[in-house]
Amino acid sequence: MASISLMPIETLERSLKERFPDAQVVLDRPRKASGAWFLDIALNQHPVIVQWQQGKEFGVSSSPEKVFGEGADEVYKDEEAAYGRIVSLLLSRTFTSPPPAVSLKELRKENGLSQAEIAEILERQQGEISKIERRKDVLVSTLADYVRAVDGELQIIVRLRDGRIRRVQLEDAVESNPRPAALAR
Amino acid sequence: MGLGKAERFQEFLKRLEKSTPASSHDDAFKLLGETLNQVEDEFTNIPFQPEHWQTDGRMYPPEEDNAREVEGRSDVIRYRHKAHNTFIRDNGAIEIRDVDGKVLFEKCGSDGRGVDLQ
Numbered sequence: 001m002a003s004i005s006l007m008p009i010e011t012l013e014r015s016l017k018e019r020f021p022d023a024q025v026v027l028d029r030p031r032k033a034s035g036a037w038f039l040d041i042a043l044n045q046h047p048v049i050v051q052w053q054q055g056k057e058f059g060v061s062s063s064p065e066k067v068f069g070e071g072a073d074e075v076y077k078d079e080e081a082a083y084g085r086i087v088s089l090l091l092s093r094t095f096t097s098p099p100p101a102v103s104l105k106e107l108r109k110e111n112g113l114s115q116a117e118i119a120e121i122l123e124r125q126q127g128e129i130s131k132i133e134r135r136k137d138v139l140v141s142t143l144a145d146y147v148r149a150v151d152g153e154l155q156i157i158v159r160l161r162d163g164r165i166r167r168v169q170l171e172d173a174v175e176s177n178p179r180p181a182a183l184a185r
Numbered sequence: 186m187g188l189g190k191a192e193r194f195q196e197f198l199k200r201l202e203k204s205t206p207a208s209s210h211d212d213a214f215k216l217l218g219e220t221l222n223q224v225e226d227e228f229t230n231i232p233f234q235p236e237h238w239q240t241d242g243r244m245y246p247p248e249e250d251n252a253r254e255v256e257g258r259s260d261v262i263r264y265r266h267k268a269h270n271t272f273i274r275d276n277g278a279i280e281i282r283d284v285d286g287k288v289l290f291e292k293c294g295s296d297g298r299g300v301d302l303q
Contacts, residue, residue, distance in 0.1 A: 028253065028265055035250040038265055040284065049267055049284075053250065056238050059267075066268035066283050067190050068197075069221065069247075071240035106230075 009037045009052040012079045012086075016041060019087060043090040050082060058082035062089045062096045073097060104133045104146060111150045121149040140170060188228040193244065197224045198281075198290050207277030208295035210262065214273055218246035247271050261300060272300045 006014070013027050020043050028038040039050040051059040051072055059072020060082055073096035076082040089096065102110070108118060115133070119126040122145055132138060132146060144154040156168040188196065200220050207213035221244060222233060231243040247264030255261040255272065264271040269289075272280040276294030280302065283289060293299045 030250065030265075031252045031254055031262075032250075035252060036248075036265070038267075051238070051267060053238075059238050061267055063268075067244065068194050068269050068281070069244035069266050070190075070242075070268070071245070072238055072267065073240060075239045 007033070007037065007052075007054075008079045009039055009050065009058075012050065012052075012058070012083060013039055015079075015083055016086065020090060023090070041086065041090065044093075046090060046093045048086050048089050050086065060085050060089070060096060062094070064095065107147075107150055107152075108133070111152075113150060118146065118149045122146070190242075190244065193224055193228050196228070197221050197244070200224065201279070201290065201292060206293055206295040207279070209277050210273050210275045213277040213279050213294070214247065217271065217273075217279065221246040247273075255302075258302070261302070272302060274298075274300045 010027065013025055016023065016039075017025050020041075023041055023043040026040045028040060030036055034054055036051055036053045039052075041048045041050070046062070048060065048062045049072075051061075057075040057077050058079060058081070059075050061073040063073065074085065076085060088094075108115070115126045115129040119129045122129070129146075132142060138146075140154070140156070147154040156170070158166045158168055197220060200223070201216070204216055204220065207216050225231065225233070225243050229243060231241055233243070233245075234241060235245050235248065247266070251264040251266065253263040253265055255263050260275045262273050264273070268284050270282050270284065272282070274294060276296050276298055278294040278298060278300045279290070279292045280288065280300040281290040291299055
């Protein structure tokens with residue numbers, strides 16, 4: 001029997017139908033095969049939307065919010081990783097959360113702080129704060145202090161290929177970079 | 186500056202509503218793109234980077250890659266987004282629905298006819 005070559009998203013569709021026979025799994029094919037494919041899944045009314053295109057990763061979203069023209073909340077390199085995350089979302093009935101990207105400057109402004117105020121909290125010159133905000137690469141300890149100064153907490157999240165999410169704890173970060181007095185709580 | 190997504194979407198629809206009706210699919214497609222990009226450029230500082238698959242917080246207009254046939258309607262093209270479908274008729278009419286089929290916006294083409302889906 002001749003084997004039919006399936007698109008990766010069609011393989012994913014097949015795997016999900018086997019895993020969740022009671023789920024509604026609908027493949028929304030593009031006009032051209034090279035276009036963007038969508039897979040709409042609903043298990044007990046909990047929705048997950050997958051998007052895929054040749055040469056791109058798998059986008060996975062599950063949200064009660066419907067925002068027009070928005071990209072995927074999460075991306076996974078292959079169907080195995082996407083499958084793991086989709087199964088987890090369907091079984092736990094949880095939602096994905098998009099990571100809104102903000103610059104340090106935007107973060108500061110959102111919290112109603114000026115560079116001078118951040119400088120005072122961090123016991124630095126205002127010019128240094130300006131430089132930190134413009135840098136493409138910042139020390140983790142500097143970033144952590146900056147985030148504390150805007151009343152936040154820096155967390156480093158790693159999303160592994162199989163869909164697991166881990167928070168990274170760096171060793172000796174506090175000892176090697178003592179906090180300014182204003183941040184010590 | 187600083188409008189939320191819901192407010193920016195409403196602003197996009199308001200501007201789309203006020204615009205001169207399109208007379209062809211291509212005009213309507215261009216109108217959608219220009220109007221949404223104008224709103225996003227005005228009310229956010231998120232750069233236009235449609236090649237990114239993951240959301241950056243910006244709303245993007247339909248692209249050719251999102252096109253789908255509409256059964257029994259060779260005069261209409263459906264553009265799929267994550268949570269919405271945008272229908273464009275060859276007379277320039279536009280209709281936006283969410284993925285559950287709820288109609289969010291309708292605009293007739295220059296001939297006064299809408300997309301007129303069933």
